[in-house]
Amino acid sequence: MIVRALILSGVALTLAAPALRAEIVAQPQLAQFCTGQAAERLGTRPAGLMTLPVERNHGIFTVYGQTDSADPVLFSCSFDSAGRFLELEVQEPHDHGDHATGQHQAGVGKCLQMVGVPAAVEQVSALRPGFAEVIIKDQNSPRRVACTVRDDGSQIEDWVEMN
Numbered sequence: 001m002i003v004r005a006l007i008l009s010g011v012a013l014t015l016a017a018p019a020l021r022a023e024i025v026a027q028p029q030l031a032q033f034c035t036g037q038a039a040e041r042l043g044t045r046p047a048g049l050m051t052l053p054v055e056r057n058h059g060i061f062t063v064y065g066q067t068d069s070a071d072p073v074l075f076s077c078s079f080d081s082a083g084r085f086l087e088l089e090v091q092e093p094h095d096h097g098d099h100a101t102g103q104h105q106a107g108v109g110k111c112l113q114m115v116g117v118p119a120a121v122e123q124v125s126a127l128r129p130g131f132a133e134v135i136i137k138d139q140n141s142p143r144r145v146a147c148t149v150r151d152d153g154s155q156i157e158d159w160v161e162m163n
Contacts, residue, residue: 022084027061030054034063034077037088042073052114052159060086064116074116091116104132106153111136114156115145131157
């Protein structure tokens with residue numbers, strides 16, 4: 001009877017072991033791992049996705065990203081302090097077109113979409129012909145970002161986390 005109980009508990013542990021072992025990713029590979037997970041979930045190639053630098057907040061690593069398309073899909077991956085993959089969150093596409101007017105509208109929209117969270121435009125400044133700097137404030141945290149973007153929204157040239 002004891003032998004049978006030990007065998008059954010060993011089988012139960014063997015079956016439960018994969019669920020207990022979350023994949024651990026080295027910090028330099030967090031963005032790449034996230035891109036792979038998002039590409040699989042969204043049914044696209046990793047080359048069609050863009051990610052921001054990894055952020056660390058209260059021991060949690062987060063990678064924000066989006067599809068590189070006219071109507072981008074935003075996503076984020078979370079990892080614990082040891083690099084264990086926690087989750088991939090995918091958000092529905094949303095339009096930011098009402099945040100900016102004039103020649104910089106497409107560029108401002110691109111920057112806002114890349115933020116990946118509800119945000120407000122604090123300032124838009126023309127830099128050189130065809131480029132603008134957009135200062136964005138996350139509505140739910142002190143996070144601020146400076147985004148240098150082409151006016152047509154085709155490419156983000158620079159991204160600086162200001163906090």
